[in-house]
Amino acid sequence: MKKIKKIILTAVLGIAAVTAIYLLYVFVSYKRLPDNIVIDVEEPATGTASNAYYMLKKNTDYTAFTYNIGFGAYTPDFSFFMDGGKSSWAKSRESVTAAVGGAAEYAYNQQPDFALIQEMDIDGTRSWHVNEFEVFSKKFNDYYKAFAQNYDSAFLMYPLTQPHGKNKSGIALYSKYKIESALRRSFPISTSFTKFLDLDRCYSISAVPVENEKKLIIINLHMSAYGHSDEVRTAQIKKLFNDMEKEYKKGNYVLCGGDFNHNLKAQEGAVGDFETYTHPFPRSSLPEGFYFAMDRLGEDEKSALRNTSRDSGRPFIEGESETVTLDGFIFSENIEMIKYENLNTGFSFSDHEPVKAVFELK
Secondary structure (H helix, E strand, O other): OHHHHHHHHHHHHHHHHHHHHHHHHHHHHOOOOOOOEEOOEEOOOOOOOOHHHOOEOOOOOEEEEEEEOHHHOOOOOOOEHHHOOOEOOOOOHHHHHHHHHHHHHHHHHOOOOEEEEEEEEEEEOOOOOOOHHHHHHHHOOOOEEEEEEEEEOOOEOOOOOOOOEOEEEEEEEEEOOOOOEEEEEEOOOOOOHHHHOOOOOEEEEEEEEEOOOOEEEEEEEEOOOOOOOHHHHHHHHHHHHHHHHHHHHOOOEEEEEEEOOOEOOOOOOOOOOOOHHHOEOOHHHOOOOEEEHHHHOOHHHHHHOOOOEEOOOOOOOOOOOOEEOOEEEEEEOOEEEEEEEEOOOOOOOOOEOOEEEEEEEO
C-alpha cells in the first residue's frame, strides 16, 4: 500500500512539475509585436509589372476581394476543437497545400484589383509548417504584396492527443497597383491573465496612389474571435475608427475590409447572449463619412446575401449548418459602391466564403 501511495505521489509531483515548467515557458515566451511596424512591400515578379498599374483613376471600376482562408485546414469535413469539433490540425500537409492552392486559384480567377487575405499561416504546427503566403503568392506573382504578421503563439499543449502547437500567422494584401507604403497596427487585446489565452491581432494600412495626388488607403483586418470582453472589442473598434477617420480627413479614399468577427447582418441593439464573433457590429459608432458597403444594397438583396462563415464545430452540410456573415467592407463616402457579392465556394477551401465589391473613386 505504501508503495502504491509513493507511486501515486511521484506521478502527481511529476505532473505538477511538468505543468509548472510549461506555464513558466508560456509566461517567458509571451510577447507582442510592437505597434507601427513598417511592412516590406514585395514587387511583382520580373516581367509581370506594368506602368499602367501604377496609379488609380477616378470614376473607374475597381474590384476588391476579401477572404479568410482558415489556415488551410477547413475542408468541408473539418471541425475545429476550439469550437467543439474534433481536430486541432489540418488533415495533412497535402491537404493544406491543396486548400490554400484552391483558395488562391479561386481568388485569382476573380481578377481582383485588391485581394485582402486573412488567417494565412507561414509556420504552424496546425498547418504542417506549410508557408501559405508562399503558396498563395505563387498564383498572385504579378501583384504587389504586403504581408503583416498577426501572431506567433506559444506552443499550446492542448488537446493532449493532438496539441495545437506553435503557430505563426498573418494577413496579406495583394494589389495590381503599386503599394507605396504599408504599416502594421496592433489591435488592443486583453491586458489581464487572459492575454495568454488570446491571440495577438493586427490590421495593416497600405497606401496606393491616385491620379488626383490623394491615396487609396486599404485597411486589411482580422479582429479578435474568442472571448467575451466588451472592453477589448470596444478598444479595437475605437483604434480602427480613429485611423480610418484620420486618413479620410486628409482627403484620402479609405477601403477597410476583412474578417470583422461580428455579425454584419444582425440588427444593432439586438438582445442576446452573443459570442464575440456573432455580436452585432456597432454601426452607429462609425465615423462620419463611412458606411458598410453591403448597406447600399436594398433590404431584400442584403438579406439574400449568402452568409460568409460556417459553424466550424462540425462538418459543413449545405442547408443544415449554421452560418453567419462576418466578412465585408467599409467604404468612405468618396468611394461609390457599384456591385457587392458574397461568393459561393460551398466552403470548399475554408470555413469562410469570399466577398467581392466593385467600386469607383469619386
